Amino acid sequence: xxxxxxxxxxxxxxxxxxxxxxxxxxxxxxxxxxxxxxxxxxxxxxxxxxxxxxxxxxxxxxxxxxxxxxxxxxxxxxxxxxxxxxxxxxxxxxxxxxxxxxxxxxxxxxxxxxxxxxxxxxxxxxxxxxxxxxxxxxxxxxxxxxxxxxxxxxxxxxxxxxxxxxxxxxxxxxxxxxxxxxxxxxxxxxxxxxxxxxxxxxxxxxxxxxxxxxxxxxxxxxx
Ligand SMILES: [Zn+2]
Ligand SMILES: [Zn+2]
Numbered sequence: 086x087x088x089x090x091x092x093x094x095x096x097x098x099x100x101x102x103x104x105x106x107x108x109x110x111x112x113x114x115x116x117x118x119x120x121x122x123x124x125x126x127x128x129x130x131x132x133x134x135x136x137x138x139x140x141x142x143x144x145x146x147x148x149x150x151x152x153x154x155x156x157x158x159x160x161x162x163x164x165x166x167x168x169x170x171x172x173x174x175x176x177x178x179x180x181x182x183x184x185x186x187x188x189x190x191x192x193x194x195x196x197x198x199x200x201x202x203x204x205x206x207x208x209x210x211x212x213x214x215x216x217x218x219x220x221x222x223x224x225x226x227x228x229x230x231x232x233x234x235x236x237x238x239x240x241x242x243x244x245x246x247x248x249x250x251x252x253x254x255x256x257x258x259x260x261x262x263x264x265x266x267x268x269x270x271x272x273x274x275x276x277x278x279x280x281x282x283x284x285x286x287x288x289x290x291x292x293x294x295x296x297x298x299x300x301x302x303x304x305x306x307x308x
Contacts, residue, residue: 154234158241159248160291165218166249167294171287174211182214191283194257199277204254215246249289252276274304 130138173179174186193205219242227235255261256273263269272290279286285302288294295301 150234151237154230154237155241158238159245161222162219162242162245163249163288163291164294166215167288167291167298169215169218170289171298171300173214175283175287182211185211191280194280196281199280200257200259202259204258212250219246253289271304278302278304 169179169182170186173182175183177183179186189205193201223239223242226238230238252272253276255263255269256276261269272292275286275292276289282302285300286292286295287298287300292301
């Protein structure tokens with residue numbers, strides 16, 4: 086009798102031990118499996134690095150969206166400027182815009198007089214005309230875009246607008262500091278082609294718009 090009890094007790098212990106073994110094996114495999122991808126052990130990163138990685142992966146889409154918005158805004162501004170210059174600045178339908186542009190900018194700077202000591206652009210300034218489409222588009226964008234992207238758009242359009250005014254000024258001013266750069270001299274030549282042949286090169290910063298519009302003329306092509 087005593088022996089039977091003892092046997093039963095022993096076998097229960099061995100079953101329990103077996104079960105514990107199996108459980109601890111399962112726990113071990115649960116603990117190791119997330120750290121193993123395709124047989125490679127995951128490297129454990131320090132907490133700071135994990136935090137940095139998480140921050141970067143969270144910010145990356147946002148930063149890309151900001152960059153895309155800024156670049157797109159600049160391209161729209163630049164195309165609008167080229168189109169207004171082409172269709173209004175050099176056509177009587179442009180009214181005051183046309184008269185200002187021809188009577189001032191193209192009269193100050195024509196043929197062989199393409200640079201001056203100081204920029205002659207205060208009179209007949211067409212800048213206010215650009216604000217009409219800019220405010221119209223900007224007003225629509227305010228309702229369509231999230232606020233942070235709208236702010237990016239406003240800053241990018243102001244910067245782009247300033248860049249257009251800045252470049253036209255630098256092209257026509259004697260001894261611009263940008264003269265040292267070959268890319269600038271190339272841009273300037275392309276703009277001067279516009280002053281010699283007013284039906285070409287309407288872009289001020291990007292002349293690829295002229296290639297698209299079919300109004301592009303190289304500086305060396307029959308100046
Ligand atoms: Zn012009
Ligand atoms: Zn000019």
